[in-house]
Amino acid sequence: MTQTREDFEARLRQIGAERYHDLHPFHDRLHGGDCTPDQVRAWVINRYYYQHSIPMKDAAFMSRVEDPALRRAWRSRIEDHDGTEDNEGGIRRWLRLAEAVGLDPDYVASRTGVLPATKFAVDAYVRFVREKTLLEAVAASLTELFAPKIHASRIEGLLKNYDFADDSSLSYFRNRLKEAPKDVAFGLGWVLDHADTQEKQDAAAKALIFKTDVLWSQLDALWAAYVEPGRIPPGGWQPGTGLLDARAA
Amino acid sequence: MTQTREDFEARLRQIGAERYHDLHPFHDRLHGGDCTPDQVRAWVINRYYYQHSIPMKDAAFMSRVEDPALRRAWRSRIEDHDGTEDNEGGIRRWLRLAEAVGLDPDYVASRTGVLPATKFAVDAYVRFVREKTLLEAVAASLTELFAPKIHASRIEGLLKNYDFADDSSLSYFRNRLKEAPKDVAFGLGWVLDHADTQEKQDAAAKALIFKTDVLWSQLDALWAAYVEPGRIPPGGWQPGTGLLDARAA
Numbered sequence: 001m002t003q004t005r006e007d008f009e010a011r012l013r014q015i016g017a018e019r020y021h022d023l024h025p026f027h028d029r030l031h032g033g034d035c036t037p038d039q040v041r042a043w044v045i046n047r048y049y050y051q052h053s054i055p056m057k058d059a060a061f062m063s064r065v066e067d068p069a070l071r072r073a074w075r076s077r078i079e080d081h082d083g084t085e086d087n088e089g090g091i092r093r094w095l096r097l098a099e100a101v102g103l104d105p106d107y108v109a110s111r112t113g114v115l116p117a118t119k120f121a122v123d124a125y126v127r128f129v130r131e132k133t134l135l136e137a138v139a140a141s142l143t144e145l146f147a148p149k150i151h152a153s154r155i156e157g158l159l160k161n162y163d164f165a166d167d168s169s170l171s172y173f174r175n176r177l178k179e180a181p182k183d184v185a186f187g188l189g190w191v192l193d194h195a196d197t198q199e200k201q202d203a204a205a206k207a208l209i210f211k212t213d214v215l216w217s218q219l220d221a222l223w224a225a226y227v228e229p230g231r232i233p234p235g236g237w238q239p240g241t242g243l244l245d246a247r248a249a
Numbered sequence: 250m251t252q253t254r255e256d257f258e259a260r261l262r263q264i265g266a267e268r269y270h271d272l273h274p275f276h277d278r279l280h281g282g283d284c285t286p287d288q289v290r291a292w293v294i295n296r297y298y299y300q301h302s303i304p305m306k307d308a309a310f311m312s313r314v315e316d317p318a319l320r321r322a323w324r325s326r327i328e329d330h331d332g333t334e335d336n337e338g339g340i341r342r343w344l345r346l347a348e349a350v351g352l353d354p355d356y357v358a359s360r361t362g363v364l365p366a367t368k369f370a371v372d373a374y375v376r377f378v379r380e381k382t383l384l385e386a387v388a389a390s391l392t393e394l395f396a397p398k399i400h401a402s403r404i405e406g407l408l409k410n411y412d413f414a415d416d417s418s419l420s421y422f423r424n425r426l427k428e429a430p431k432d433v434a435f436g437l438g439w440v441l442d443h444a445d446t447q448e449k450q451d452a453a454a455k456a457l458i459f460k461t462d463v464l465w466s467q468l469d470a471l472w473a474a475y476v477e478p479g480r481i482p483p484g485g486w487q488p489g490t491g492l493l494d495a496r497a498a
Contacts, residue, residue: 052315055311055317055320056311056312056313056314056315057312059309059310059311059312059314060308060309060312061308062304062305062311062312062327063306063308063309063311063375063379064305065305066301066305068304068330068331068332068338068340068341071304071308071331072332072333075324075327075328075331078311078320078324079324081317082317082320082321082324083317083321084321089317091317092317130312
Protein backbone atom coordinates (compact mmCIF):
# COMPACT_ATOMS: atom_id res chain seq x y z
CA MET A 1 0.00 0.00 0.00
CA THR A 2 1.28 3.49 -0.80
CA GLN A 3 2.47 5.16 2.39
CA THR A 4 1.48 8.69 3.35
CA ARG A 5 4.11 11.34 2.78
CA GLU A 6 4.87 11.42 6.52
CA ASP A 7 5.12 7.65 6.89
CA PHE A 8 7.31 7.37 3.83
CA GLU A 9 9.65 10.09 5.08
CA ALA A 10 9.85 8.28 8.44
CA ARG A 11 10.72 5.07 6.59
CA LEU A 12 13.58 6.82 4.78
CA ARG A 13 14.86 8.32 8.03
CA GLN A 14 14.71 4.92 9.69
CA ILE A 15 17.06 3.57 7.01
CA GLY A 16 19.59 6.16 8.12
CA ALA A 17 19.07 5.32 11.79
CA GLU A 18 19.83 1.67 11.09
CA ARG A 19 22.41 1.75 8.29
CA TYR A 20 24.18 5.10 7.92
CA HIS A 21 27.94 4.88 8.31
CA ASP A 22 28.00 7.01 11.45
CA LEU A 23 27.31 3.62 13.09
CA HIS A 24 30.52 2.12 11.71
CA PRO A 25 33.23 1.55 14.34
CA PHE A 26 35.81 3.28 12.16
CA HIS A 27 34.07 6.55 12.81
CA ASP A 28 34.09 6.03 16.60
CA ARG A 29 37.77 5.38 16.32
CA LEU A 30 38.39 8.39 14.08
CA HIS A 31 36.29 10.86 16.05
CA GLY A 32 37.44 9.50 19.41
CA GLY A 33 41.12 10.13 18.66
CA ASP A 34 42.04 6.44 18.49
CA CYS A 35 43.24 6.43 14.88
CA THR A 36 46.96 6.42 14.26
CA PRO A 37 48.22 9.14 11.90
CA ASP A 38 48.48 6.52 9.16
CA GLN A 39 44.92 5.39 9.70
CA VAL A 40 43.77 8.99 9.35
CA ARG A 41 45.86 9.29 6.19
CA ALA A 42 44.40 6.08 4.76
CA TRP A 43 40.93 7.47 5.41
CA VAL A 44 41.79 10.79 3.73
CA ILE A 45 43.27 9.02 0.67
CA ASN A 46 40.34 6.68 0.21
CA ARG A 47 37.62 9.16 0.97
CA TYR A 48 39.16 11.45 -1.63
CA TYR A 49 38.08 8.96 -4.28
CA TYR A 50 34.49 9.53 -3.22
CA GLN A 51 34.88 13.35 -3.31
CA HIS A 52 36.50 13.05 -6.70
CA SER A 53 33.63 11.00 -8.08
CA ILE A 54 30.67 12.95 -6.72
CA PRO A 55 30.68 15.76 -9.33
CA MET A 56 30.86 13.11 -12.06
CA LYS A 57 27.88 11.41 -10.44
CA ASP A 58 25.97 14.71 -10.36
CA ALA A 59 26.84 15.45 -13.99
CA ALA A 60 25.68 11.93 -14.93
CA PHE A 61 22.38 12.72 -13.21
CA MET A 62 22.04 16.05 -15.04
CA SER A 63 22.84 14.39 -18.34
CA ARG A 64 19.59 12.44 -17.95
CA VAL A 65 17.36 15.28 -16.75
CA GLU A 66 15.06 16.72 -19.43
CA ASP A 67 13.78 19.55 -17.24
CA PRO A 68 16.02 22.66 -17.26
CA ALA A 69 14.64 23.75 -13.85
CA LEU A 70 15.69 20.47 -12.24
CA ARG A 71 19.11 20.72 -13.87
CA ARG A 72 19.48 24.27 -12.56
CA ALA A 73 18.57 23.14 -9.04
CA TRP A 74 21.07 20.31 -9.21
CA ARG A 75 23.96 22.28 -10.70
CA SER A 76 24.97 23.87 -7.40
CA ARG A 77 26.12 20.46 -6.18
CA ILE A 78 28.79 20.41 -8.86
CA GLU A 79 29.73 23.99 -8.04
CA ASP A 80 30.03 23.10 -4.34
CA HIS A 81 32.54 20.38 -5.15
CA ASP A 82 34.43 21.73 -8.15
CA GLY A 83 34.41 25.34 -6.99
CA THR A 84 33.44 28.67 -8.50
CA GLU A 85 35.16 32.03 -8.73
CA ASP A 86 34.25 32.78 -5.11
CA ASN A 87 34.40 29.30 -3.66
CA GLU A 88 37.43 27.04 -3.76
CA GLY A 89 35.13 24.00 -3.67
CA GLY A 90 35.04 20.79 -1.67
CA ILE A 91 37.69 18.94 -3.66
CA ARG A 92 40.33 21.58 -2.97
CA ARG A 93 39.21 21.75 0.65
CA TRP A 94 39.68 18.01 0.96
CA LEU A 95 43.20 18.35 -0.42
CA ARG A 96 43.93 20.92 2.29
CA LEU A 97 42.91 18.30 4.83
CA ALA A 98 45.27 15.88 3.06
CA GLU A 99 48.10 18.36 3.43
CA ALA A 100 47.28 18.94 7.08
CA VAL A 101 47.68 15.23 7.81
CA GLY A 102 51.07 15.26 6.09
CA LEU A 103 50.09 13.88 2.69
CA ASP A 104 51.26 15.24 -0.62
CA PRO A 105 48.04 16.63 -2.16
CA ASP A 106 49.24 15.70 -5.65
CA TYR A 107 49.63 12.12 -4.50
CA VAL A 108 46.12 12.11 -3.06
CA ALA A 109 44.69 13.76 -6.19
CA SER A 110 46.38 11.07 -8.32
CA ARG A 111 44.17 8.49 -6.59
CA THR A 112 47.06 6.04 -6.57
CA GLY A 113 46.80 3.73 -3.63
CA VAL A 114 43.02 3.95 -3.30
CA LEU A 115 41.75 0.53 -2.21
CA PRO A 116 40.10 -1.45 -5.01
CA ALA A 117 37.07 -2.06 -2.77
CA THR A 118 36.66 1.71 -2.36
CA LYS A 119 36.73 2.17 -6.12
CA PHE A 120 34.25 -0.64 -6.70
CA ALA A 121 31.79 0.82 -4.21
CA VAL A 122 32.08 4.41 -5.45
CA ASP A 123 32.03 3.43 -9.12
CA ALA A 124 28.91 1.39 -8.40
CA TYR A 125 27.26 4.55 -7.12
CA VAL A 126 28.17 6.57 -10.23
CA ARG A 127 26.90 3.75 -12.41
CA PHE A 128 23.69 3.48 -10.36
CA VAL A 129 22.95 7.16 -11.00
CA ARG A 130 23.76 6.77 -14.68
CA GLU A 131 21.46 3.79 -15.14
CA LYS A 132 18.59 3.79 -12.65
CA THR A 133 15.50 5.98 -12.67
CA LEU A 134 15.84 9.64 -11.73
CA LEU A 135 13.79 8.89 -8.62
CA GLU A 136 16.25 6.23 -7.50
CA ALA A 137 19.17 8.54 -8.26
CA VAL A 138 17.73 11.34 -6.14
CA ALA A 139 16.73 8.92 -3.37
CA ALA A 140 20.30 7.60 -3.24
CA SER A 141 21.53 11.14 -2.57
CA LEU A 142 19.40 11.33 0.58
CA THR A 143 22.15 9.98 2.82
CA GLU A 144 22.83 13.74 3.03
CA LEU A 145 19.89 13.73 5.43
CA PHE A 146 22.10 12.02 7.96
CA ALA A 147 25.35 13.84 7.18
CA PRO A 148 25.08 17.02 9.30
CA LYS A 149 25.21 14.98 12.50
CA ILE A 150 28.31 13.09 11.43
CA HIS A 151 30.04 16.25 10.20
CA ALA A 152 29.34 18.08 13.45
CA SER A 153 30.62 15.24 15.61
CA ARG A 154 33.59 14.82 13.28
CA ILE A 155 34.61 18.46 13.60
CA GLU A 156 34.28 18.24 17.38
CA GLY A 157 36.12 14.93 17.67
CA LEU A 158 38.95 15.82 15.29
CA LEU A 159 39.54 19.24 16.88
CA LYS A 160 39.72 17.69 20.33
CA ASN A 161 41.91 14.76 19.44
CA TYR A 162 44.32 15.61 16.62
CA ASP A 163 46.96 18.28 16.22
CA PHE A 164 46.35 18.62 12.47
CA ALA A 165 42.76 19.69 13.02
CA ASP A 166 42.07 23.41 12.67
CA ASP A 167 39.70 25.72 10.84
CA SER A 168 41.61 25.40 7.58
CA SER A 169 42.01 21.63 7.52
CA LEU A 170 38.41 21.02 8.59
CA SER A 171 36.87 23.62 6.31
CA TYR A 172 35.50 20.85 4.10
CA PHE A 173 33.19 19.65 6.87
CA ARG A 174 32.15 23.14 7.98
CA ASN A 175 31.18 23.95 4.42
CA ARG A 176 29.20 20.75 4.05
CA LEU A 177 27.24 21.76 7.16
CA LYS A 178 26.12 24.80 5.17
CA GLU A 179 25.70 23.14 1.78
CA ALA A 180 24.14 19.76 2.57
CA PRO A 181 20.90 21.05 4.16
CA LYS A 182 19.85 22.99 1.05
CA ASP A 183 20.62 19.99 -1.19
CA VAL A 184 18.83 17.53 0.98
CA ALA A 185 15.77 19.72 1.51
CA PHE A 186 15.38 19.85 -2.27
CA GLY A 187 16.13 16.15 -2.76
CA LEU A 188 13.80 15.00 -0.02
CA GLY A 189 10.96 17.14 -1.30
CA TRP A 190 11.51 15.85 -4.81
CA VAL A 191 11.47 12.21 -3.69
CA LEU A 192 8.37 12.69 -1.54
CA ASP A 193 6.62 14.39 -4.46
CA HIS A 194 7.57 11.77 -7.03
CA ALA A 195 7.34 8.51 -5.08
CA ASP A 196 3.57 8.43 -5.41
CA THR A 197 2.99 4.70 -5.68
CA GLN A 198 4.04 1.81 -3.48
CA GLU A 199 6.32 0.55 -6.22
CA LYS A 200 8.13 3.86 -6.44
CA GLN A 201 8.39 4.20 -2.68
CA ASP A 202 9.92 0.74 -2.47
CA ALA A 203 12.37 1.58 -5.25
CA ALA A 204 13.36 4.83 -3.52
CA ALA A 205 13.88 3.10 -0.17
CA LYS A 206 15.94 0.44 -1.84
CA ALA A 207 18.09 3.08 -3.54
CA LEU A 208 18.77 4.73 -0.20
CA ILE A 209 19.72 1.36 1.29
CA PHE A 210 22.05 0.80 -1.66
CA LYS A 211 23.74 4.12 -0.95
CA THR A 212 24.23 3.32 2.73
CA ASP A 213 25.92 0.12 1.52
CA VAL A 214 28.23 2.19 -0.70
CA LEU A 215 29.32 4.30 2.27
CA TRP A 216 29.57 1.44 4.77
CA SER A 217 31.62 -0.82 2.56
CA GLN A 218 34.26 1.90 2.10
CA LEU A 219 34.86 1.87 5.86
CA ASP A 220 34.90 -1.91 5.99
CA ALA A 221 37.63 -1.88 3.33
CA LEU A 222 39.57 0.73 5.28
CA TRP A 223 39.25 -1.27 8.47
CA ALA A 224 40.41 -4.50 6.86
CA ALA A 225 43.42 -2.86 5.21
CA TYR A 226 44.58 -0.54 7.96
CA VAL A 227 43.03 -1.59 11.29
CA GLU A 228 42.44 -5.31 11.52
CA PRO A 229 43.74 -7.56 10.24
CA GLY A 230 45.57 -4.63 8.64
CA ARG A 231 46.33 -6.54 5.49
CA ILE A 232 46.84 -3.96 2.76
CA PRO A 233 45.79 -5.44 -0.58
CA PRO A 234 48.11 -5.25 -3.61
CA GLY A 235 48.28 -1.67 -4.87
CA GLY A 236 46.84 -0.16 -1.68
CA TRP A 237 48.56 2.85 -0.11
CA GLN A 238 51.63 1.92 1.95
CA PRO A 239 52.25 4.03 5.05
CA GLY A 240 55.37 6.10 4.64
CA THR A 241 54.66 6.86 0.98
CA GLY A 242 52.84 9.78 -0.60
CA LEU A 243 53.95 12.13 2.15
CA LEU A 244 54.25 15.88 1.83
CA ASP A 245 57.75 15.93 3.21
CA ALA A 246 59.61 12.94 1.87
CA ARG A 247 62.05 13.18 4.81
CA ALA A 248 59.22 12.37 7.18
CA ALA A 249 59.07 8.89 5.69
CA MET B 250 52.03 11.22 -40.16
CA THR B 251 51.12 13.50 -37.29
CA GLN B 252 50.26 16.95 -38.60
CA THR B 253 51.68 20.15 -37.14
CA ARG B 254 49.37 22.11 -34.89
CA GLU B 255 48.78 24.65 -37.67
CA ASP B 256 48.11 22.06 -40.35
CA PHE B 257 45.78 20.14 -38.10
CA GLU B 258 43.83 23.29 -37.24
CA ALA B 259 43.58 24.07 -40.95
CA ARG B 260 42.26 20.55 -41.56
CA LEU B 261 39.55 21.05 -38.94
CA ARG B 262 38.58 24.42 -40.42
CA GLN B 263 38.42 22.86 -43.87
CA ILE B 264 35.81 20.40 -42.58
CA GLY B 265 33.64 23.36 -41.67
CA ALA B 266 34.25 25.02 -45.03
CA GLU B 267 33.03 21.89 -46.81
CA ARG B 268 30.36 20.47 -44.53
CA TYR B 269 28.96 22.99 -42.04
CA HIS B 270 25.22 23.49 -42.31
CA ASP B 271 25.56 27.13 -43.35
CA LEU B 272 25.90 25.52 -46.81
CA HIS B 273 22.49 23.87 -46.59
CA PRO B 274 19.87 25.43 -48.87
CA PHE B 275 17.40 25.65 -45.97
CA HIS B 276 19.54 28.37 -44.45
CA ASP B 277 19.61 30.38 -47.68
CA ARG B 278 15.88 30.13 -47.75
CA LEU B 279 15.52 31.07 -44.08
CA HIS B 280 17.94 33.96 -44.09
CA GLY B 281 16.82 35.21 -47.47
CA GLY B 282 13.22 35.62 -46.37
CA ASP B 283 11.88 32.82 -48.56
CA CYS B 284 10.51 30.64 -45.76
CA THR B 285 6.79 30.66 -45.15
CA PRO B 286 5.75 31.38 -41.55
CA ASP B 287 5.06 27.67 -41.12
CA GLN B 288 8.51 26.73 -42.39
CA VAL B 289 10.05 29.12 -39.87
CA ARG B 290 7.87 27.56 -37.16
CA ALA B 291 8.89 24.05 -38.16
CA TRP B 292 12.52 25.11 -37.92
CA VAL B 293 11.96 26.66 -34.47
CA ILE B 294 10.17 23.53 -33.21
CA ASN B 295 12.77 21.12 -34.48
CA ARG B 296 15.82 23.16 -33.57
CA TYR B 297 14.42 23.41 -30.03
CA TYR B 298 15.09 19.71 -29.63
CA TYR B 299 18.75 20.41 -30.23
CA GLN B 300 18.80 23.28 -27.70
CA HIS B 301 17.00 21.07 -25.22
CA SER B 302 19.57 18.30 -25.59
CA ILE B 303 22.79 20.32 -25.51
CA PRO B 304 22.99 20.77 -21.71
CA MET B 305 22.39 17.04 -21.31
CA LYS B 306 25.22 16.43 -23.75
CA ASP B 307 27.48 18.77 -21.80
CA ALA B 308 26.56 17.11 -18.49
CA ALA B 309 27.26 13.71 -20.06
CA PHE B 310 30.70 15.02 -21.01
CA MET B 311 31.35 16.35 -17.50
CA SER B 312 30.22 13.05 -15.99
CA ARG B 313 33.24 11.45 -17.67
CA VAL B 314 35.82 14.12 -16.86
CA GLU B 315 38.15 13.22 -14.00
CA ASP B 316 39.86 16.63 -13.90
CA PRO B 317 37.99 19.24 -11.80
CA ALA B 318 39.63 22.09 -13.77
CA LEU B 319 38.27 20.76 -17.06
CA ARG B 320 34.84 20.31 -15.51
CA ARG B 321 34.93 23.88 -14.23
CA ALA B 322 35.88 25.17 -17.70
CA TRP B 323 33.04 23.21 -19.27
CA ARG B 324 30.35 24.07 -16.75
CA SER B 325 29.66 27.52 -18.21
CA ARG B 326 28.19 25.83 -21.29
CA ILE B 327 25.41 24.39 -19.17
CA GLU B 328 24.92 27.75 -17.46
CA ASP B 329 24.69 29.47 -20.86
CA HIS B 330 21.83 27.18 -21.89
CA ASP B 331 20.00 26.50 -18.64
CA GLY B 332 20.49 29.97 -17.21
CA THR B 333 21.73 31.43 -13.96
CA GLU B 334 20.41 34.04 -11.57
CA ASP B 335 21.56 36.82 -13.89
CA ASN B 336 21.08 35.12 -17.24
CA GLU B 337 17.82 33.68 -18.49
CA GLY B 338 19.75 31.17 -20.58
CA GLY B 339 19.58 29.97 -24.16
CA ILE B 340 16.64 27.62 -23.73
CA ARG B 341 14.36 30.39 -22.47
CA ARG B 342 15.64 32.70 -25.20
CA TRP B 343 14.76 30.11 -27.82
CA LEU B 344 11.24 29.90 -26.38
CA ARG B 345 10.93 33.67 -26.79
CA LEU B 346 11.76 33.18 -30.45
CA ALA B 347 9.06 30.50 -30.54
CA GLU B 348 6.55 32.94 -29.13
CA ALA B 349 7.61 35.61 -31.60
CA VAL B 350 6.81 33.32 -34.51
CA GLY B 351 3.37 32.63 -33.05
CA LEU B 352 4.03 29.30 -31.38
CA ASP B 353 2.87 28.34 -27.90
CA PRO B 354 6.17 28.05 -25.98
CA ASP B 355 4.70 25.25 -23.85
CA TYR B 356 3.97 23.32 -27.00
CA VAL B 357 7.52 23.82 -28.26
CA ALA B 358 8.99 22.89 -24.85
CA SER B 359 6.90 19.70 -24.87
CA ARG B 360 8.89 18.57 -27.94
CA THR B 361 5.72 17.09 -29.40
CA GLY B 362 5.85 17.16 -33.15
CA VAL B 363 9.63 17.12 -33.42
CA LEU B 364 10.55 15.08 -36.50
CA PRO B 365 11.84 11.59 -35.68
CA ALA B 366 14.89 12.20 -37.90
CA THR B 367 15.73 15.27 -35.82
CA LYS B 368 15.56 13.22 -32.65
CA PHE B 369 17.67 10.43 -34.09
CA ALA B 370 20.39 12.85 -35.15
CA VAL B 371 20.46 14.82 -31.90
CA ASP B 372 20.23 11.73 -29.72
CA ALA B 373 23.12 10.26 -31.69
CA TYR B 374 25.18 13.30 -30.72
CA VAL B 375 24.38 12.94 -27.00
CA ARG B 376 25.23 9.25 -27.19
CA PHE B 377 28.45 9.99 -29.06
CA VAL B 378 29.59 12.29 -26.25
CA ARG B 379 28.59 9.73 -23.65
CA GLU B 380 30.50 6.89 -25.29
CA LYS B 381 33.45 8.16 -27.31
CA THR B 382 36.78 9.46 -26.02
CA LEU B 383 36.91 12.89 -24.39
CA LEU B 384 38.99 14.07 -27.33
CA GLU B 385 36.30 13.03 -29.79
CA ALA B 386 33.62 14.64 -27.61
CA VAL B 387 35.47 17.97 -27.50
CA ALA B 388 36.29 17.79 -31.21
CA ALA B 389 32.61 17.29 -32.01
CA SER B 390 31.83 20.54 -30.21
CA LEU B 391 34.09 22.46 -32.59
CA THR B 392 31.31 23.19 -35.06
CA GLU B 393 31.06 26.26 -32.79
CA LEU B 394 34.10 27.46 -34.77
CA PHE B 395 31.82 28.00 -37.72
CA ALA B 396 28.78 29.28 -35.81
CA PRO B 397 29.50 33.02 -35.41
CA LYS B 398 29.29 33.53 -39.17
CA ILE B 399 25.94 31.78 -39.44
CA HIS B 400 24.53 33.57 -36.39
CA ALA B 401 25.58 36.97 -37.73
CA SER B 402 24.09 36.35 -41.17
CA ARG B 403 20.99 34.87 -39.55
CA ILE B 404 20.42 37.96 -37.42
CA GLU B 405 20.87 40.18 -40.45
CA GLY B 406 18.68 38.05 -42.70
CA LEU B 407 15.88 37.53 -40.23
CA LEU B 408 15.75 41.23 -39.22
CA LYS B 409 15.56 42.27 -42.83
CA ASN B 410 13.00 39.73 -43.96
CA TYR B 411 10.58 38.85 -41.18
CA ASP B 412 8.25 40.92 -39.04
CA PHE B 413 8.73 38.72 -36.00
CA ALA B 414 12.45 39.48 -35.87
CA ASP B 415 13.53 42.00 -33.25
CA ASP B 416 16.05 42.29 -30.43
CA SER B 417 13.98 40.18 -28.07
CA SER B 418 13.14 37.34 -30.44
CA LEU B 419 16.70 37.15 -31.78
CA SER B 420 18.43 37.48 -28.41
CA TYR B 421 19.38 33.80 -28.54
CA PHE B 422 21.64 34.40 -31.54
CA ARG B 423 23.11 37.64 -30.21
CA ASN B 424 24.03 35.86 -26.99
CA ARG B 425 25.61 32.97 -28.82
CA LEU B 426 27.79 35.48 -30.65
CA LYS B 427 29.16 36.41 -27.22
CA GLU B 428 29.27 32.92 -25.69
CA ALA B 429 30.45 30.69 -28.52
CA PRO B 430 33.88 32.31 -29.05
CA LYS B 431 35.02 31.65 -25.47
CA ASP B 432 33.80 28.04 -25.63
CA VAL B 433 35.39 27.35 -28.94
CA ALA B 434 38.72 28.99 -28.08
CA PHE B 435 38.95 26.66 -25.11
CA GLY B 436 37.76 23.61 -27.06
CA LEU B 437 40.04 24.21 -30.02
CA GLY B 438 43.08 24.69 -27.78
CA TRP B 439 42.22 21.52 -25.89
CA VAL B 440 41.87 19.47 -29.08
CA LEU B 441 45.11 20.85 -30.56
CA ASP B 442 46.91 20.05 -27.29
CA HIS B 443 45.55 16.54 -26.95
CA ALA B 444 45.48 15.29 -30.54
CA ASP B 445 49.21 14.58 -30.49
CA THR B 446 49.34 11.50 -32.71
CA GLN B 447 48.02 10.86 -36.19
CA GLU B 448 45.54 8.38 -34.79
CA LYS B 449 44.09 10.98 -32.43
CA GLN B 450 44.05 13.68 -35.12
CA ASP B 451 42.14 11.35 -37.42
CA ALA B 452 39.68 10.51 -34.65
CA ALA B 453 39.15 14.20 -33.84
CA ALA B 454 38.61 15.08 -37.51
CA LYS B 455 36.15 12.21 -37.84
CA ALA B 456 34.28 13.41 -34.77
CA LEU B 457 33.92 16.88 -36.24
CA ILE B 458 32.67 15.38 -39.51
CA PHE B 459 30.16 13.34 -37.52
CA LYS B 460 28.92 16.52 -35.87
CA THR B 461 28.50 18.30 -39.20
CA ASP B 462 26.38 15.30 -40.25
CA VAL B 463 24.24 15.73 -37.12
CA LEU B 464 23.53 19.36 -38.01
CA TRP B 465 23.06 18.81 -41.74
CA SER B 466 20.66 15.91 -41.40
CA GLN B 467 18.34 17.99 -39.23
CA LEU B 468 17.93 20.45 -42.09
CA ASP B 469 17.44 17.65 -44.61
CA ALA B 470 14.63 16.30 -42.45
CA LEU B 471 13.09 19.75 -42.19
CA TRP B 472 13.30 20.24 -45.94
CA ALA B 473 11.72 16.88 -46.71
CA ALA B 474 8.85 17.42 -44.29
CA TYR B 475 8.08 21.10 -44.86
CA VAL B 476 9.65 22.25 -48.16
CA GLU B 477 9.81 19.47 -50.71
CA PRO B 478 8.21 17.11 -51.13
CA GLY B 479 6.65 18.53 -47.95
CA ARG B 480 5.54 15.14 -46.74
CA ILE B 481 5.22 15.44 -42.97
CA PRO B 482 5.93 12.05 -41.41
CA PRO B 483 3.53 10.51 -38.86
CA GLY B 484 3.75 12.43 -35.58
CA GLY B 485 5.47 15.48 -37.11
CA TRP B 486 4.18 18.98 -36.36
CA GLN B 487 1.13 19.93 -38.39
CA PRO B 488 0.87 23.59 -39.41
CA GLY B 489 -2.02 25.25 -37.62
CA THR B 490 -1.38 23.41 -34.36
CA GLY B 491 0.69 24.40 -31.35
CA LEU B 492 -0.02 28.08 -31.93
CA LEU B 493 0.08 30.75 -29.28
CA ASP B 494 -3.31 32.07 -30.22
CA ALA B 495 -5.61 29.17 -31.00
CA ARG B 496 -7.86 31.52 -33.04
CA ALA B 497 -5.04 32.02 -35.50
CA ALA B 498 -5.33 28.37 -36.48
